[in-house]
Amino acid sequence: xxxxxxxxxxxxxxxxxxxxxxxxxxxxxxxxxxxxxxxxxxxxxxxxxxxxxxxxxxxxxxxxxxxxxxxxxxxxxxxxxxxxxxxxxxxxxxxxxxxxxxxxxxxxxxxxxxxxxxxxxxxxxxxxxxxxxxxxxxxxxxxxxxxxxxxxxxxxxxxxxxxxxxxxxxxxxxxxxxxxxxxxxxxxxxxxxxxxxxxxxxxxxxxxxxxxxxxxxxxxxxxxxxxxxxxxxxxxxxxxxxxxxxxxxxxxxxxxxxxxxxxxxxxxxxxxxxx
Amino acid sequence: xxxxxxxxxxxxxxxxxxxxxxxxxxxxxxxxxxxxxxxxxxxxxxxxxxxxxxxxxxxxxxxxxxxxxxxxxxxxxxxxxxxxxxxxxxxxxxxxxxxxxxxxxxxxxxxxxxxxxxxxxxxxxxxxxxxxxxxxxxxxxxxxxxxxxxxxxxxxxxxxxxxxxxxxxxxxxxxxxxxxxxxxxxxxxxxxxxxxxxxxxxxxxxxxxxxxxxxxxxxxxx
Numbered sequence: 001x002x003x004x005x006x007x008x009x010x011x012x013x014x015x016x017x018x019x020x021x022x023x024x025x026x027x028x029x030x031x032x033x034x035x036x037x038x039x040x041x042x043x044x045x046x047x048x049x050x051x052x053x054x055x056x057x058x059x060x061x062x063x064x065x066x067x068x069x070x071x072x073x074x075x076x077x078x079x080x081x082x083x084x085x086x087x088x089x090x091x092x093x094x095x096x097x098x099x100x101x102x103x104x105x106x107x108x109x110x111x112x113x114x115x116x117x118x119x120x121x122x123x124x125x126x127x128x129x130x131x132x133x134x135x136x137x138x139x140x141x142x143x144x145x146x147x148x149x150x151x152x153x154x155x156x157x158x159x160x161x162x163x164x165x166x167x168x169x170x171x172x173x174x175x176x177x178x179x180x181x182x183x184x185x186x187x188x189x190x191x192x193x194x195x196x197x198x199x200x201x202x203x204x205x206x207x208x209x210x211x212x213x214x215x216x217x218x219x220x221x222x223x224x225x226x227x228x229x230x231x232x233x234x235x236x237x238x239x240x241x242x243x244x245x246x247x248x249x250x251x252x253x254x255x256x257x258x259x260x261x262x263x264x265x266x267x268x269x270x271x272x273x274x275x
Numbered sequence: 276x277x278x279x280x281x282x283x284x285x286x287x288x289x290x291x292x293x294x295x296x297x298x299x300x301x302x303x304x305x306x307x308x309x310x311x312x313x314x315x316x317x318x319x320x321x322x323x324x325x326x327x328x329x330x331x332x333x334x335x336x337x338x339x340x341x342x343x344x345x346x347x348x349x350x351x352x353x354x355x356x357x358x359x360x361x362x363x364x365x366x367x368x369x370x371x372x373x374x375x376x377x378x379x380x381x382x383x384x385x386x387x388x389x390x391x392x393x394x395x396x397x398x399x400x401x402x403x404x405x406x407x408x409x410x411x412x413x414x415x416x417x418x419x420x421x422x423x424x425x426x427x428x429x430x431x432x433x434x435x436x437x438x439x440x441x442x443x444x445x446x447x448x449x450x451x452x453x454x455x456x457x458x459x460x461x462x463x464x465x466x467x468x469x470x471x472x473x474x475x476x477x478x479x480x481x482x483x484x485x486x487x488x489x490x491x492x493x494x495x496x497x
Binding site for chain 2: 235239
């Protein structure tokens with residue numbers, strides 16, 4: 001990467017060396033927090049960066065008013081983006097952290113890293129099933145990050161977990177239902193699961209429409225492209241969801257060696273309209 | 276509810292003044308959206324200042340409706356929109372960029388070039404890149420159009436290296452559109468070269484695919 005500073009969209013810039021140094025020092029909590037985000041954003045997968053991020057997963061210095069660990073959360077998110085599977089045991093340990101948001105970030109990172117060795121630890125967070133999956137009093141979240149866990153199990157191909165996942169289709173929180181639906185489609189290939197998500201694109205609640213749209217994008221369900229483009233939500237999110245649908249189709253059809261299919265062209269035309 | 280009341284009050288035959296009044300007295304976000312939609316549908320230049328004011332209300336539904344109304348007014352809306360873009364309200368500025376990009380008036384060229392180059396919000400860079408591809412060149416002299424296209428190609432080529440995939444995607448779509456309307460045919464080979472590079476090297480498959488589609492359209496015999 002050299003000394004060339006990389007700027008983010010806000011125009012702030014760092015060099016890789018500065019970012020790693022900022023993450024290693026402990027005097028300025030804000031600099032550490034930003035550096036962890038930055039290393040993930042710019043995909044800095046150098047060994048020094050990975051090592052500093054893994055160290056940050058144990059951080060005790062940066063505490064949120066709710067007792068959480070902001071730096072650990074950012075470090076886990078960054079590690080999910082860097083593609084280095086040697087950190088999986090460290091992320092698995094984060095699934096036991098007291099901080100819900102660290103557990104959530106770790107589950108999402110384990111999903112991104114795509115290694116099935118994380119499956120059994122993730123299944124552990126479903127212990128007690130739907131009956132145990134209640135809200136924490138006075139918190140805006142459930143006892144575990146069920147969405148992230150279910151999504152990760154789907155992506156990681158945890159077919160042994162299908163029986164545990166099915167009951168979550170009936171969880172009282174719609175986003176959890178969506179996550180279970182999406183995982184079951186990934187694990188079974190049964191398109192009727194996706195049709196439930198397509199119906200959600202008509203929900204009166206914007207958050208639900210957004211969530212269903214992003215799920216359809218994440219699993220790359222091509223028949224949903226038109227419905228995604230037409231739902232009432234921000235163009236920015238629709239473009240991300242359609243990108244997911246398109247890229248999944250491109251992967252299945254051998255692009256870029258193979259020519260673009262008519263289906264791919266149709267999705268591109270939908271995306272052009274949303275720019 | 277505000278929505279149904281606004282709907283009844285704004286039946287067919289309401290004057291522009293009544294429609295503007297309905298926006299000023301809307302008592303909920305939903306009622307505001309309905310009222311802005313009605314004013315936008317009137318397609319009357321007298322609605323222009325109000326539609327532009329709505330862009331600054333931080334009500335995305337109303338802003339979408341106002342942009343539609345401004346785009347329907349077309350070239351008549353451009354001077355006032357350009358004035359708004361110079362203003363300080365950032366949210367309104369983003370919507371105004373989107374509106375001028377959709378109208379395609381060459382008077383917006385300088386502001387679209389600046390925005391595609393350097394705006395900090397990726398959604399605004401994206402809209403500007405798209406707008407650079409849909410300028411109505413026929414409204415300029417051949418000389419002005421050729422010079423404008425040179426500037427556009429420079430900015431869009433640079434934007435194919437943006438950090439955000441969606442801006443690179445919009446730049447590719449913009450390049451394809453400019454290539455179809457070129458005054459100076461010598462500018463076509465560099466466009467094709469740039470698109471080939473994106474197709475071969477972009478890190479995002481969706482952007483590569485957009486470049487492939489552009490190349491298929493531009494390289495096939497007419």
